[in-house]
Amino acid sequence: MVKASDAVELTKELVRMNTINPPGQEERCARHLGALLERAGFEASYHSLGEGRASLIATRGNGSSKLPLCFTGHIDTVPLGVARWRMDPFAAETDSGKLYGRGASDMKCGVAAFSVAAMRMARSLPSSCALSLVITAGEETGCEGAFRLYRDGRLGKAGAVVVAEPSSNYPLVGHKGVLWLKATTHGVSAHGSMPREGINAVYRAAHAVTRLEQFRFSNPPHALMGQATLNVGTLHGGLNINSVPDQAEIGIDIRTVPTVDHAELIRLLASELGPEVDLQTLLNLNAVYTEAREPWIQSVFELMAPILGETPVPRVATYFSDAAALNRAYGDPPTVILGPGEAHMAHQTDEYCVLEKVEKSVAGYEEIIGRWCQS
């Protein structure tokens, strides 16, 4: 029998496995969770993302009465950063109600909590009620694991999605999309003393950067997310001071809202920047958003209210998640971002999660599963 407090124990076990990405090495973590879930009656399948790396999909129930309810989370973490940690990032030590370690909040506690809730509920659920746990590798470097599952057709179906990213147990109804583009300009190299003999790719890039700075989105802003944003994050050009550079690259980070059509935006930027600029898409994830009045979201708000001690109002997350990749396969079912981790602790030195929130999230997830299977 799995106890609610086991979510804390399971979080510790996961934190003790170093899954810093790169290189990831998530397979051990995935196998550990898979073995536990199999013992509770789930079917586990592993999907490789390279040497020592794997995502896990664990399913139970036949889904004959209703599409599966999906819980998703990633098991890779970001690197430790340059600042010194006060706590050992892989010891999973607890102090004053907090559990410390890399990935504690983002998001091993979330994965542990929904896995424990699913295991606890599994025995009492009718076989017609299906659950699908999608536990991914390679999220932190651009949702590679989730995209691989999508491209390989491994995701099956889902009628609703819970993304256990850190939200302090506050249910969030979506997040912005992201479009990372690389703009490259080309020129003709020449000796720096004879610039007229060449074509300067950096000047072309500078013109492009100015046009990007002046770019304004024409879509209507979104009620909760506001307007899309565009930022030039990098600009590289030239190899040495005494040559006319023949290539320059601009890194563009666009955060979109549901009213932006990504394909149309790429076409628009390409025409604004003109034929001297080549645009390449590095990452393309749509915004995730469900109206708060959607009945399943309403039911999640309602059941989380006593756990939170307040009635949730519609809010969105600042980060993006694997849901953007998953929802391509699932056809945008209602999606909530709900996890016990602390969003402000994600990617921080001395990252921690709060033990009480981990245990409360298990109760919340169990209620979500129970209601899904009753209705």
Ligand SMILES: [Zn+2]
């Ligand atoms: Zn995360």
